[in-house]
């Protein structure tokens with residue numbers, strides 16, 4: 001396993017790609033930016049001097065083309081779109097230390113200095129270029145490199161081109177780069193991407209065309225040594241990583257921060273892992289600490305693209321499930337280096353399962369029980385700590401090392417899984433110790449204090465570790481625990497120290513952290529014309545259904561049923577045939593719970609059966625009643641009992 005080397009240093013400089021302002025931000029942009037934010041926030045917890053940089057890539061053909069399509073100047077286009085990115089980062093709680101726009105003077109000046117240095121050192125030369133040009137990728141290709149006459153990268157049409165240009169002597173660095181990558185196993189991650197780059201470098205490496213004639217494209221930084229040309233957008237863009245920390249402008253600041261950790265998508269690996277390091281070698285600068293290439297999101301299995309109209313817009317998701325649930329989903333659902341599929345069902349499952357059910361319920365029952373049983377004041381633990389407490393304390397104490405390992409290897413999903421293990425075990429601890437039962441016996445008062453204290457302390461630890469991932473949720477849990485707002489700001493450590501600091505705090509009872517989603521989260525791809533509600537989507541209100549009288553309700557014959565057999569109904573994914581014992585007889589019912597439960601897990605389960613429902617035949621199978629379950633189209637759980645009940649007992 002790679003060493004957690006970058007958390008060992010005092011300074012921690014992390015970057016996102018800078019995003020083209022040719023279109024609205026989408027889920028891919030949010031993905032890298034949230035991941036970088038988590039690393040930055042975690043670095044700050046460790047007391048590091050963190051510098052998180054993001055921004056926008058505003059020059060080049062793509063932006064000029066998008067502007068011309070809208071009859072805008074490229075600068076107007078950039079000025080309009082940059083706000084969308086800045087608003088989204090504010091909404092997503094991104095804690096960047098700077099935001100660079102490549103049209104800013106502070107950046108353009110460094111691009112020109114870099115070009116001058118390279119030119120004066122003979123690293124840039126002028127030559128006639130004859131070949132093919134891909135407009136979409138803004139890249140030149142030789143005849144040999146084309147795939148069936150098209151761009152080998154994006155597959156789009158290429159155009160023949162013959163013109164004078166300037167070239168960077170990239171090819172001469174091929175061996176040096178190969179050696180560097182071979183010797184530095186952490187340099188390109190994950191490993192399969194590193195192997196890809198090593199494979200790419202086995203072939204001859206050409207020089208890089210770094211100019212575009214003004215006659216063809218004027219939207220760029222002019223070359224300092226030839227005014228008829230502008231800089232190739234990728235050279236311009238990559239330089240942002242050194243222009244912002246002060247290369248050639250503020251040596252002390254620059255040397256403090258550089259080199260960086262770059263997070264990028266897999267499609268821009270070559271530009272970052274080949275072009276950029278060779279430019280840095282020519283400038284005699286250290287190479288980035290790590291370039292991590294993450295995977296791509298698809299939507300319901302299909303590649304997202306504007307033309308297909310299936311691009312996932314982050315603000316739609318945020319409006320439906322809230323900022324932190326979106327941050328959680330992005331990093332929990334898919335390992336960072338792999339491709340992942342976005343679906344509304346998957347989002348709803350994560351939300352309802354991990355957040356509403358596991359975390360939300362844990363917090364709300366802890367706060368409620370302390371409210372009900374101890375007047376809202378967190379009690380002092382007493383006496384003997386038994387094995388069940390020891391287990392959650394042990395998990396909490398190992399979390400620090402687990403998370404450090406996971407985050408230094410970019411395994412955000414695993415770090416979250418480790419935190420949610422503590423959530424799960426604490427829920428189990430509550431079931432096992434049953435504080436509501438302890439409260440009935442006055443001789444158990446000290447034991448009850450101990451249990452309530454451990455519940456509160458566990459959620460304090462959970463909030464602590466969730467901070468980098470879900471900063472708003474962490475703060476809200478701490479507020480509900482009665483901790484002062486200064487508490488989270490004061491801690492600089494990645495270990496929350498299990499101990500007595502909560503004793504005497506007064507809890508604050510509040511609404512649910514994650515109100516359950518009744519219906520799947522709405523599609524995040526459509527533009528909606530009606531205003532979207534802020535905050536998490538609430539369960540449907542009672543006015544959705546007519547009021548019934550108590551007499552109407554009493555007409556229902558509700559019984560305790562015991563499932564004695566269960567099997568799938570052929571041809572259906574959801575329907576199960578259940579045999580249910582209701583004391584005096586056995587009923588056969590058809591239940592749509594097959595997506596939630598495997599049949600064998602249901603045998604022996606007690607359910608609530610509507611016993612006087614008119615029988616119906618579903619998919620050719622007779623159903624003599626209906627069981628009660630939570631959820632809408634998606635079943636979240638069947639209603640059952642804490643204690644064993646005799647089958648057939650009436651429920652009213």
Ligand code: MSP
Pocket residue numbers: 016017018019020027028029031032057237238264265266267268295296297298304
């Ligand atoms: N401007 C360049 C980057 C220059 S960095 C010096 C650029 N911009 S971009 O706006 O087109 O893309 C930015 C990032 O979004 C890339 O890292 C890309 O991988 C990522 N994504 C675009 N679509 C994506 C998905 N569907 N899924 C995940 N990330 C994706 O390239």
